[in-house]
Structure formats: C-alpha cells, structure tokens
Amino acid sequence: MLVVSSIGLCDDLHALKPAVFLGSSIKDTTINLTNDYRYLKTGYYVSLHAEILGNQVIPSCENIIDASRTPILLLRASKAKIPTVPFLVTDNVKKIITEVGLPVVVFAVNPFIHEGYKVAKNQSALYRAMKSLGMNYKFAVCAEPLRGELHSVKSVFGKTELADEQISALSQKVYELFRIPLCKLHVQKAEDKAFLCGLEPLKETELSKADLKLISKEIMLISQQGNHIGV
Amino acid sequence: MSRIACFVEKYNFSDPREEAALQNFKQTAEKSGSQFSFLFRENIEDIPNYDAVFIRATTDPLFTSYIVSKTAWELGKKVIDDPESIKICANKIHQYALFEKHGVPRIPTVFLSKDDLHHKKITEIFSTLGKPVVIKAPYTSFSRYVEKAACETSFREVAKRFFKKSDVLAIQKFTPTAFDWRVGVLGNDILYVCKYMIPKGKWKHGAKLRGKPTVIWGRTVSIQKKDMPPRLREVALKACGVIGKGLYGVDIKEVYGEYVVVEVNDNPSIYAGYEDSMDQDIYQRIINYLSA
Numbered sequence: 001m002l003v004v005s006s007i008g009l010c011d012d013l014h015a016l017k018p019a020v021f022l023g024s025s026i027k028d029t030t031i032n033l034t035n036d037y038r039y040l041k042t043g044y045y046v047s048l049h050a051e052i053l054g055n056q057v058i059p060s061c062e063n064i065i066d067a068s069r070t071p072i073l074l075l076r077a078s079k080a081k082i083p084t085v086p087f088l089v090t091d092n093v094k095k096i097i098t099e100v101g102l103p104v105v106v107f108a109v110n111p112f113i114h115e116g117y118k119v120a121k122n123q124s125a126l127y128r129a130m131k132s133l134g135m136n137y138k139f140a141v142c143a144e145p146l147r148g149e150l151h152s153v154k155s156v157f158g159k160t161e162l163a164d165e166q167i168s169a170l171s172q173k174v175y176e177l178f179r180i181p182l183c184k185l186h187v188q189k190a191e192d193k194a195f196l197c198g199l200e201p202l203k204e205t206e207l208s209k210a211d212l213k214l215i216s217k218e219i220m221l222i223s224q225q226g227n228h229i230g231v
Numbered sequence: 232m233s234r235i236a237c238f239v240e241k242y243n244f245s246d247p248r249e250e251a252a253l254q255n256f257k258q259t260a261e262k263s264g265s266q267f268s269f270l271f272r273e274n275i276e277d278i279p280n281y282d283a284v285f286i287r288a289t290t291d292p293l294f295t296s297y298i299v300s301k302t303a304w305e306l307g308k309k310v311i312d313d314p315e316s317i318k319i320c321a322n323k324i325h326q327y328a329l330f331e332k333h334g335v336p337r338i339p340t341v342f343l344s345k346d347d348l349h350h351k352k353i354t355e356i357f358s359t360l361g362k363p364v365v366i367k368a369p370y371t372s373f374s375r376y377v378e379k380a381a382c383e384t385s386f387r388e389v390a391k392r393f394f395k396k397s398d399v400l401a402i403q404k405f406t407p408t409a410f411d412w413r414v415g416v417l418g419n420d421i422l423y424v425c426k427y428m429i430p431k432g433k434w435k436h437g438a439k440l441r442g443k444p445t446v447i448w449g450r451t452v453s454i455q456k457k458d459m460p461p462r463l464r465e466v467a468l469k470a471c472g473v474i475g476k477g478l479y480g481v482d483i484k485e486v487y488g489e490y491v492v493v494e495v496n497d498n499p500s501i502y503a504g505y506e507d508s509m510d511q512d513i514y515q516r517i518i519n520y521l522s523a
C-alpha cells in the first residue's frame with residue numbers, strides 16, 4: 001500500500017511526497033493524504049494520477065469534486081440514507097424565504113469560495129449572506145433550513161474527536177460514502193439527531209498532534225486489514 | 232413523450248446564431264412529440280420533473296452546469312453532458328493522460344507541477360519540445376488560457392499566472408496548422424465534420440467568446456461526412472471512446488499527413504449555419520439520443 005502525503009507524518013509510514021508520486025508510475029493501492037483536496041490542487045492531481053495508473057485510490061476524483069459541491073454532497077448522501085437537511089440551489093432571495101424559510105444556513109456554490117457558510121436569521125441578513133457568498137448576487141447559493149445547532153467537526157478517516165454519538169455515526173457514514181480521509185464536516189443537531197449540512201477542506205494548522213497520531217493509527221489499521229480502502 | 236430540459240445561461244442567447252440553433256433543437260423536439268424547455272439557473276430544483284437534461288451552458292466541475300449534470304445523473308435522467316465527460320474534458324491533464332494511456336495520437340506533451348518551475352526543468356522542457364512551447368492551463372476553453380513561450384522569462388511569466396488556479400499545467404510542442412479539424416461525435420458515431428480555420432497571422436482558433444463582442448475568430452468550413460478522411464474518422468472516434476459515449480467536439484490537427492488530437496470538448500458549440508450546414512440532422516440525432 002502506498003501513502004502519498006503532503007502532511008508530515010511519522011517516518012515508519014514511508015509516505016511519498018506528492019511531487020515524487022506524480023513523477024513516478026508506482027502501481028499500488030493508494031491513500032492520498034492532504035488537508036486540501038480541492039479540485040485543481042495537488043491533492044486532486046495525486047488522485048488523478050493514481051486513477052490513470054489504474055490504482056485503487058482514496059479519495060477518487062469524482063468524490064473530491066462531488067463532496068465539495070454542497071448540493072451534490074447532500075443529494076448523494078440522502079440517496080445513501082445519510083440524514084441530511086432539505087436544500088435549495090438558487091440566486092433568488094425571495095424564493096429562499098418562501099421555500100426554505102428563516103433562519104437559514106447558506107453555502108456558496110461557485111468556483112471561488114470553498115469554505116465557510118453564513119447563517120441568516122432575517123431578510124436583511126439573508127441579503128448580506130447572498131451578496132457575499134453569491135459574489136454580489138452573481139452566483140447561486142445552497143440554502144438549508146436551520147432547525148437546530150450547527151457543529152463543525154474534523155473528520156479523520158470518518159472519526160471525530162467529538163463525543164457526540166449521532167455526529168460520530170454520521171461522520172463515519174459520510175466517510176464510507178465519499179472516502180475523504182481528512183475534512184471538516186458541518187452538521188446540524190436537531191431533536192437529538194444529526195444532519196449533514198456541508199463539507200470543506202481543513203487548514204493544515206487545524207491538524208493537531210493527536211490528529212496526526214490518529215492518521216498513523218488508521219493507516220496501520222488499513223494495512224493490517226489487507227489494504228482494504230473500501231473502493 | 233419525453234420532457235427535455237435544456238440548461239442554459241443568459242449568454243447562450245447573446246449570439247443570434249447560437250440562439251437559432253437552440254430554437255432548432257426546440258422545434259425538432261416538439262415535432263418529435265417531446266417537450267423542450269429552457270432551464271435557467273434559478274429553476275434547477277425542477278430537474279426531477281424532466282426525463283432528460285441537455286446542457287448548453289459552459290461546463291466545468293466548478294460551474295453550476297456540473298451540479299445540473301450530476302443531479303440529473305443521480306436521479307437517473309438522460310444527460311448530455313454527463314458528469315464523467317465534464318470531469319475529463321474540462322481538465323486537459325486528465326484527458327491527455329488518458330490519451331497517453333490508450334495510445335491516442337496527440338501532440339507531444341509534458342506535465343509540469345508547481346514545485347517543478349525551476350531553471351533545470353524549463354531547460355529540459357525546451358530541449359525536449361523545442362522552442363516555442365505551448366503552455367495550457369488545464370481548465371482552458373475558447374483558447375483563453377493557451378499561450379506560447381519562447382524563452383525562460385516568458386515561460387515563467389505564463390506558468391506563474393496559470394499556476395494560480397491549477398497546480399499542474401500541460402506543456403506542448405508548438406504545432407501550428409492552417410486549421411483545426413472539428414469532428415462532432417455522438418454515441419461513438421460521427422455527427423458532423425468541419426474545419427475551424429485559424430485566422431491569418433494567428434495560431435489559435437480565436438474562438439467564439441460567448442457573451443463578449445466577437446473577437447477575431449476563424450471561418451468554419453463544413454465538410455460532407457462521406458468526404459471525411461478515414462484516418463481522421465478513426466482518430467476522432469478513438470479519442471472520444473476513451474472519454475465516454477456522449478456528445479463531443481474533437482479538435483484534430485493534420486501534421487505531415489498524421490492526425491493528432493488537440494483536445495476533446497464536451498459541450499461542443501453548435502451554431503446555426505455552421506456546424507449544422509452539411510448535416511441538418513444533427514438536431515434530430517441529439518434529440519433522439521436524449522429521448523431514447
């Protein structure tokens with residue numbers, strides 16, 4: 001099994017740097033580790049290179065793209081029976097108010113903004129949110145009703161450090177579907193249930209020593225279990 | 232009866248020739264007993280109400296059109312352009328790597344990673360590909376991010392600009408020709424054949440820049456399918472075959488009697504009086520594909 005990582009991991013994992021892997025043609029099951037899997041960034045090209053070589057790889061290019069587009073993330077998650085909130089993709093403020101209602105969580109759906117969301121509790125806040133996330137109303141946004149409390153959690157191979165059972169179970173399911181080893185999940189908790197709202201890249205600084213340890217542990221586990229990466 | 236949604240953005244109606252082509256699609260569909268509605272960005276929640284989606288807005292994994300495509304696909308609709316084709320065609324690195332893997336004849340190409348932009352590598356590239364080279368940002372369309380570089384300084388300048396959005400670029404041997412063949416392909420079959428003439432004194436087909444005043448763009452010369460060189464046909468179908476079974480426009484250069492693929496486009500331009508001028512049946516064939 002091949003580990004390609006842009007993150008400093010402990011030496012006994014023998015991880016390759018992305019640049020080394022991109023210049024090679026190593027055929028092996030590949031785990032692509034980076035905090036940032038954005039489309040067109042090095043992490044994307046690592047998965048692409050692995051796919052072209054015919055390697056099994058996590059994450060796949062398809063999942064990298066889909067997980068970062070909130071409407072597709074939620075559509076695919078709900079098809080896989082992962083609890084999600086309803087959503088509306090639109091650039092129309094009135095439509096959000098009548099069809100989604102307030103308060104509302106708004107995610108960007110454009111090529112430029114790839115992190116964060118805004119919560120709007122009233123109409124003028126919604127206008128402001130649409131103005132910034134829609135880049136002056138030029139792009140559509142993804143609007144979701146806010147029904148409970150919002151949580152943002154780090155997911156490392158589907159594991160979260162949060163002790164909340166529902167959120168842990170949700171994060172495991174999202175990992176099983178999209179196989180994004182490292183990411184941040186946005187989750188709503190309402191009526192004691194957890195609902196998926198969004199997913200975004202982690203900043204490198206957000207990875208703690210404990211996270212790095214967990215990464216090593218998970219990789220060891222995968223290799224002990226016969227390199228089964230679930231693709 | 233099939234309900235077809237045609238996903239468009241406002242700019243699809245800014246050129247009368249494109250608008251006429253869109254109306255041709257609509258009339259053809261309606262004559263065949265299908266419904267054909269233009270679907271704009273504000274109504275994409277209506278996708279479940281259709282049987283097929285035909286995307287005419289520019290495609291890219293980062294654009295709304297991808298969300299439309301993938302949503303339709305996940306809901307089991309017929310869709311042109313399908314999400315897989317968008318993913319491959321929108322990225323030159325992806326498609327060139329597939330061409331290499333499957334032996335599709337193409338222009339000599341090397342990939343350059345952001346970390347490799349240094350003197351030794353640039354010298355090596357110039358000695359492999361000669362001078363000038365053509366630098367392409369993977370996401371380019373309408374010739375926008377395709378530029379020449381003949382020395383290290385201009386190479387660095389162009390590469391730095393293109394690296395802002397993509398961490399890998401494609402570098403090619405400069406291969407100028409008087410025209411690009413443009414072969415329309417649908418479901419592994421030839422739809423139409425044209426020559427996109429390169430404007431005099433230029434080396435790029437200056438493209439139809441949608442929504443902008445027309446920049447210089449070369450003439451389109453339409454060719455009868457039966458007059459298509461057999462080898463051209465073979466190369467065009469092979470290139471599309473490694474991508475998918477959808478609708479494509481393949482750009483091919485003829486160099487010393489060899490045919491080399493420049494790129495495969497999903498979402499190929501269709502303008503009334505241009506791509507359709509020898510093959511009026513392209514509208515019907517695309518509608519049939521969508522309503523089958």
Ligand SMILES: Nc1ncnc2c1ncn2[C@@H]1O[C@H](COP(=O)(O)OP(=O)(O)O)[C@@H](O)[C@H]1O
Pocket residue numbers: 338365367371372373374375376377403404405406407408411434435436437482493494
């Ligand atoms: N290696 C090359 N040498 C010479 N001309 C090229 C080369 N690659 C592309 N071109 C020309 O540049 C234009 C745009 O290239 P292309 O790869 O199709 O990018 P785009 O996706 O932006 O259309 C076309 O007219 C093509 O003929």
Ligand SMILES: [Mg+2]
Pocket residue numbers: 373374482494
């Ligand atoms: Mg082109």
